[in-house]
Amino acid sequence: xxxxxxxxxxxxxxxxQHVRLAVLPIVLGFALSLPxxxxxxxxxxxxxxxxxxxxxxxxxxxxxxFVLLPPALGISFxxxxxxxxxxxxxxxxLMTRSxxxxxxxxxxxxxxxxxxxxxxxxxxxxxxxxxxxGPVMLxxxxxxxxxxxxxxxxxxxxxxxxxxxxxxDGLQRGIVLEIVTGIVMTVVIALLLDLxxxxxxxxxMPWQRLFAPSATVRRLQTARPAA
Amino acid sequence: MNLFVDAxxxxxxxxxxxxxxxxxxxxxxxxxxxxxxLIVSAVIAIPVGFAIGHFRxxxxxxxxxxxxxRALPSLGLLTVLALMLGLGAAPAVAVIVxxxxxxxxxxxxxxxxxxxxxxxxxxxxxxxxxxxWQVLWKVEVPLGLPLLVGGLRSAALQIVATATxxxxxxxxxxxxxxxxxxxxxxxxxxxGGAILIMVLAIVIDALFAGLGRLVTPRGVRxxxxxxxxxxxxxxxxxxxxxx
Amino acid sequence: MIEFRSVSKExxxxxxxxxxxxxxxxxxxVTVLVGxxxxxxxxxxxxxxxxxxxxxGTIEIDGENIAGIAPVPLRRRIGYxxxxxGLLPHRTIIDNVATxxxxxxxxxxxxxxxxxxLLSTVGLDHALATRYPSQLSGGQQQRVGVARAxxxxxxxxxxxxxxxxxxxxxxxxxxxxxxxxxxxxxxxIVFVTHDIDEAFLLGDNVVILGEGAKIAQQGSPSELLAxxxxxxxxxxxxxxxxxxxxxxxxxxxxxxxxxxxxxPAGVLAETDGPAS
Numbered sequence: 001x002x003x004x005x006x007x008x009x010x011x012x013x014x015x016x017q018h019v020r021l022a023v024l025p026i027v028l029g030f031a032l033s034l035p036x037x038x039x040x041x042x043x044x045x046x047x048x049x050x051x052x053x054x055x056x057x058x059x060x061x062x063x064x065x066f067v068l069l070p071p072a073l074g075i076s077f078x079x080x081x082x083x084x085x086x087x088x089x090x091x092x093x094l095m096t097r098s099x100x101x102x103x104x105x106x107x108x109x110x111x112x113x114x115x116x117x118x119x120x121x122x123x124x125x126x127x128x129x130x131x132x133x134g135p136v137m138l139x140x141x142x143x144x145x146x147x148x149x150x151x152x153x154x155x156x157x158x159x160x161x162x163x164x165x166x167x168x169d170g171l172q173r174g175i176v177l178e179i180v181t182g183i184v185m186t187v188v189i190a191l192l193l194d195l196x197x198x199x200x201x202x203x204x205m206p207w208q209r210l211f212a213p214s215a216t217v218r219r220l221q222t223a224r225p226a227a
Numbered sequence: 228m229n230l231f232v233d234a235x236x237x238x239x240x241x242x243x244x245x246x247x248x249x250x251x252x253x254x255x256x257x258x259x260x261x262x263x264x265l266i267v268s269a270v271i272a273i274p275v276g277f278a279i280g281h282f283r284x285x286x287x288x289x290x291x292x293x294x295x296x297r298a299l300p301s302l303g304l305l306t307v308l309a310l311m312l313g314l315g316a317a318p319a320v321a322v323i324v325x326x327x328x329x330x331x332x333x334x335x336x337x338x339x340x341x342x343x344x345x346x347x348x349x350x351x352x353x354x355x356x357x358x359x360w361q362v363l364w365k366v367e368v369p370l371g372l373p374l375l376v377g378g379l380r381s382a383a384l385q386i387v388a389t390a391t392x393x394x395x396x397x398x399x400x401x402x403x404x405x406x407x408x409x410x411x412x413x414x415x416x417x418x419g420g421a422i423l424i425m426v427l428a429i430v431i432d433a434l435f436a437g438l439g440r441l442v443t444p445r446g447v448r449x450x451x452x453x454x455x456x457x458x459x460x461x462x463x464x465x466x467x468x469x470x
Numbered sequence: 471m472i473e474f475r476s477v478s479k480e481x482x483x484x485x486x487x488x489x490x491x492x493x494x495x496x497x498x499x500v501t502v503l504v505g506x507x508x509x510x511x512x513x514x515x516x517x518x519x520x521x522x523x524x525x526x527g528t529i530e531i532d533g534e535n536i537a538g539i540a541p542v543p544l545r546r547r548i549g550y551x552x553x554x555x556g557l558l559p560h561r562t563i564i565d566n567v568a569t570x571x572x573x574x575x576x577x578x579x580x581x582x583x584x585x586x587x588l589l590s591t592v593g594l595d596h597a598l599a600t601r602y603p604s605q606l607s608g609g610q611q612q613r614v615g616v617a618r619a620x621x622x623x624x625x626x627x628x629x630x631x632x633x634x635x636x637x638x639x640x641x642x643x644x645x646x647x648x649x650x651x652x653x654x655x656x657x658x659i660v661f662v663t664h665d666i667d668e669a670f671l672l673g674d675n676v677v678i679l680g681e682g683a684k685i686a687q688q689g690s691p692s693e694l695l696a697x698x699x700x701x702x703x704x705x706x707x708x709x710x711x712x713x714x715x716x717x718x719x720x721x722x723x724x725x726x727x728x729x730x731x732x733x734p735a736g737v738l739a740e741t742d743g744p745a746s
Binding site: 109112114115117123128131132205207 | 543545546555557570573628
């Protein structure tokens with residue numbers, strides 16, 4: 001207990017730092033995956049290509065991406081930007097599939113009806129297809145959020161401080177409590193972000209409470225990210 | 228580009244083929260941890276998943292547990308277990324962490340496979356006089372197999388990427404190239420190690436893709452391809468990010 | 471009035487859905503396009519609001535070539551009702567009905583007022599206004615679909631098998647409701663169905679389509695029944711199997727109507743005095 005009492009400031013500082021490092025890639029990843037997912041959904045020829053490239057992104061271990069981005073982009077090895085970019089890449093990789101699946105899950109009769117009522121292509125996307133893809137996209141975004149929070153910890157190996165620092169430092173100094181504190185805080189942050197997303201979903205998609213979640217949504221809810 | 232050439236030069240140097248730090252040795256370690264962890268995950272998750280899918284009970288609890296488990300950082304789990312059990316138990320520690328990582332995906336694949344079977348088909352099977360056991364093994368399992376394989380596939384990919392961390396507690400594997408190269412800033416070695424892990428992941432992914440095709444009953448193969456065309460590969464369970 | 475002039479449609483994959491059709495759809499009447507699946511009837515319907523572009527030929531609405539009207543504004547002034555209602559699941563009933571009004575820039579209070587009016591028109595309780603589509607029965611959803619199509623008071627209403635997905639009892643109810651509405655509103659309705667009985671019930675003018683939307687015969691239901699032009703038409707309307715030939719037989723003092731196959735089709739309604 002001593003360690004915790006003496007290091008409350010450190011834990012707080014690292015937690016805030018952790019949140020900051022996690023939120024930006026989640027937001028960026030979501031924003032970037034929208035046009036990419038839309039392209040993959042809209043044009044059959046681009047679908048195979050986009051989803052294949054994204055499948056390949058998955059196979060890069062995050063640690064490898066952390067260490068390889070600096071020389072590739074010419075940024076500092078210890079730069080936070082490095083971790084932000086790497087995590088954004090993963091967020092896009094995870095999220096694009098959800099965007100594509102969400103758009104594909106919009107019923108054809110709704111689409112026909114919207115066109116017949118005189119929505120322009122642009123208007124139909126934002127007013128009809130995008131909101132209706134919402135539940136599937138939200139399920140995907142929740143996975144992205146939780147996995148990003150987890151992955152931030154790996155940044156410690158390239159010197160980017162986060163709660164991951166408590167893991168390596170705890171192991172070196174042999175303090176179990178330090179590592180456990182890191183785990184608990186990581187989980188708490190993940191669950192808090194998840195809660196924020198769920199609440200946002202409730203507010204933005206009030207109709208959603210009336211349905212049982214679709215098969216796609218349920219599948220995403222049970223998926224689990226690594227790290 | 229230069230870096231890439233250096234990495235290839237490193238990869239294809241004859242030195243990589245000999246000694247305790249040789250590529251074949253590291254690939255074997257990496258693949259070994261992956262396969263062993265996947266088998267343990269499967270042994271735990273498949274029977275439980277089948278039971279949940281068949282009896283349509285306990286899904287909510289499982290979803291909640293998987294949700295909580297997925298928030299656990301693997302690195303944290305790895306370090307705390309290594310510290311508590313000692314580095315002597317490192318192999319066991321690694322397997323535990325990877326099993327925690329892989330089990331939820333396999334579980335989801337197992338029960339969503341069974342649940343994906345048309346209830347009318349199951350009802351018809353019962354009406355024909357099949358016992359519950361026969362319903363499970365002759366109807367639900369064969370029809371649910373593609374989704375189960377999808378779950379195993381996504382678990383395998385998560386484990387193979389996360390197994391990089393095994394090197395951090397001295398267990399070798401392909402991650403050891405990256406971990407030893409970081410303090411020395413040997414980018415060619417880091418990239419070489421990363422490429423090896425990616426290739427291993429792609430090979431495993433391809434194996435499971437082939438297996439998935441093999442286990443899809445012929446009668447539903449056509450239908451699946453049709454729906455895949457319209458639904459963009461939604462037949463496989465969503466993957467998590469890899470470490 | 472809607473006029474098709476030598477209209478053809480060949481899809482990218484080479485299927486000829488519509489092959490050189492010329493057709494006049496009279497104003498303020500119900501015209502039913504009836505044919506089996508693959509007869510191109512939906513394609514024909516969707517060419518009227520430019521959801522499908524003809525490969526050749528022209529379509530005119532009241533003498534104006536629709537190729538000269540941008541699709542989006544054109545669609546906003548034509549009502550469209552489809553099977554399964556196509557309601558937007560993320561919007562409440564009242565917002566669904568008001569959708570086109572919003573698109574046209576009508577302010578929310580006015581749009582809601584009009585939407586409530588329309589709910590009454592189609593016989594729905596205002597209490598349903600704040601519900602979501604998934605909370606309504608199939609029949610109710612279909613009524614909302616009709617209300618939505620009427621929102622901007624269009625002259626033309628396109629209906630694509632609107633009652634195809636509801637059970638027979640509800641369908642009969644909706645059909646009667648549509649007839650009532652049409653007596654009040656007198657729209658130009660183009661109605662697509664594969665059910666010949668529905669066509670005869672609703673249509674002032676029935677167009678029987680063969681493959682490639684070839685017009686097999688066109689006329690009022692009684693004209694078609696009296697003189698089927700070809701064997702195809704006769705078989706389509708069931709005349710060849712005797713379904714349409716009715717005879718009267720006295721049973722227990724009442725007149726039972728028997729069809730050509732010997733199956734009782736109904737009882738003759740006898741109003742004043744003895745049956746003539």
